[in-house]
Amino acid sequence: MHIFNIFKVKKEERWLALAMFAVFVMFNALVIASHYHVYTMGAHNGFWSLFTKNFRMSGYDNWSWITISGMRIHFVTTRHPLYLTFLYPLYLLNHWLIQVFGYNFAVYFMAVIIIFSAFYAVLFMYRIFREILGLKQSDSTILTLFLFSFGHILIPSMVPDHFIISLMLLSMTLYITGKKIRKGQMLTAWQSLVLTFFTAGMATSNGVKTLLAGLFTNGRKFFTWKYITIGVVLPVLLLVGIQQSQYYLLEVPQKAVIHKIEKIKREKDPKGVAEHYRKRNAWQRSHLGQPVGQGAITRWLDVSTPRTTTLVENFFGESIQLHQRYLLKDVSWNRPVFVSYSWIVNYVVEAVIVLLFILGILLGRRRRFFQMLLAWFACDVTLHLILGFGITEVYIMTAGWAFIIPIACGYLLKGLSHKPRRLLRGLLLVLTIYLWIYNGGQTAYYLLNL
Known part of the structure; x- marks a missing residue:
């Protein structure tokens, strides 16, 4: 099975694919329409305020909209090393369109990506039930619809975050490796390179799952020099190189600009800025769990939440x-x-x-x-x-x-x-x-x- 031939929609999948495509389009349209005039404003700055004040859905981030709109990076690129590379060409195109039309297309660009990802996540999950578990077409359809009826499987199919993209990549990895397990075949080093590069590039924790998939598929043959070098080490080195290049070319200059803007804000309205942070910190202290520590890793860990x-x-x-x-x-x-x-x-x-x-x-x-x-x-x-x-x-x-x-x-x-x-x-x-x-x-x- 060629890794890039799996995007062809099969005949028996068409009605399910069409129905779910319509659902995803409808919900993405509702998200955009909810604040249409604000989301599509061709402002030359202030995109962070425009989006964050109007988009709130369960804590999902709208950083992709902001990045495509004005090249402001708010997500942690060490945890999503390929995401910025993925968004940067869209920013260049959108930047030109804003100058020509005075209209921000960022929400549409992300909607296309989200709908595409959700669409293929549906197909890959259906194929897992049909071709790997060997279930009937009706049972495979019910179980696919069952998954996408879950609240926080449905919500990522309409919000401008990376989670539905991750679901597509993980379900694709499951489908590919599941087929190989069923046929007694090995995942090649080059296939591991592609899967690890994209899954870990979207979220580093996904890369661990892809490597586990390779281990379960290949067994002891996972530990060959060729597989480890090409399928494990090479994608990691590529992602580290990409992330570090982005960091010094884009993030470091941006941090300097943000620091300057924050300094100007504090000088203009020191009481207002202080009050904002006081209220925000008070809310988080009283409503969120306490981190283990303040280190680079420990500040993300929590042992106090029941x-x-x-x-x-x-x-x-x-x-x-x-x-x-x-x-x-x-x-x-x-x-x-x-x-x-x-x-x-x-x-x-x-x-x-x-x-x-x-x-x-x-x-x-x-x-x-x-x-x-x-x-x-x-x-x-x-x-x-x-x-x-x-x-x-x-x-x-x-x-x-x-x-x-x-x-x-x-x-x-x-x-x-x-x-x-x-x-x-x-x-x-x-x-x-x-x-x-x-x-x-x-x-x-x-x-x-x-």
Whole structure:
């Protein structure tokens, strides 16, 4: 299987692809329309204020809009080393268009990227169910729709952040390596180079998962000089080189400019600036967990946030079902870390989904493909729940791990006899319809009332 031939839409995938494409276009259009005149203003500066004051969805960042609009870098490039390289050509084109038309196209450029990524994430997930698990077309369709009905799988398909791009790349990696495991083939060093370069380039933690995929696919043959050199070391060196080049060419000069602007602001309105930071710091101290320390790594880790409540309300809660209260609010600004559901049915649905997940793990645990998924899941549990990275808004990381739930349900379907399988299929269909109405309806309501 050639790595670049997998983007062709197959005949049996067309109706699912068309339906989901329409859904993604609709939600992206709602996001843009919510503040259309502000988002498309061709301002020559002030893009940070324009976007951050008007875009708030669960803590997802709009840094890509700001970068494409005015080449201001607010994300951490060491964690996303290829993202800036990806956005920079769009900035050059948009900068020219703003000068010609006085109109900012950044939101449209990102919408195209987000829709493209969500579209292919759907196809790759469908193919995982169909070609790797060997499920029927109807079951593969239900499980794909089940995944995208999750609250924080649906939301990344419309916000200008990297998470849906990561989901596309991770699902592509799963599809490619899953096919090779099924056929008893090896992942080549050059294929590992491409997959590691792009997955780790979008988010460094994704690179660890890609390397694990190579290890599970190739076994002991992973540890050959050719594979390690070309498939592991070379993409890492390329990404480090790209990130460092960007840092000195773009980030260092920008930091000097920002420092100058901040100095001017403090001189003009010292009380206003001080009050702003006082309120922001007070909110974060009272609402967010306490970091382990103030070091480069320890400031991102959190041991104080309760893990049990996190599991119930955020990890398996908000990730799958949006909370009615503080709907899509940002924990850094106006949402408590923990919000309880208004309806008992939400907890019932959550318990049912977690139970199906556990049963699927029991039935799929001996399959090498699913063992690889469990290793990926262990990485996310370690990073977010044990070490506490991003734990106060852990639900925005859902796109990096939640695909294991419908895949576990797929193994559960395969392991049941005829009658129980029919009952499970009906239950999954009911859950999928419910989640699409519940999460889709709340999201549309939120965007239409901004």
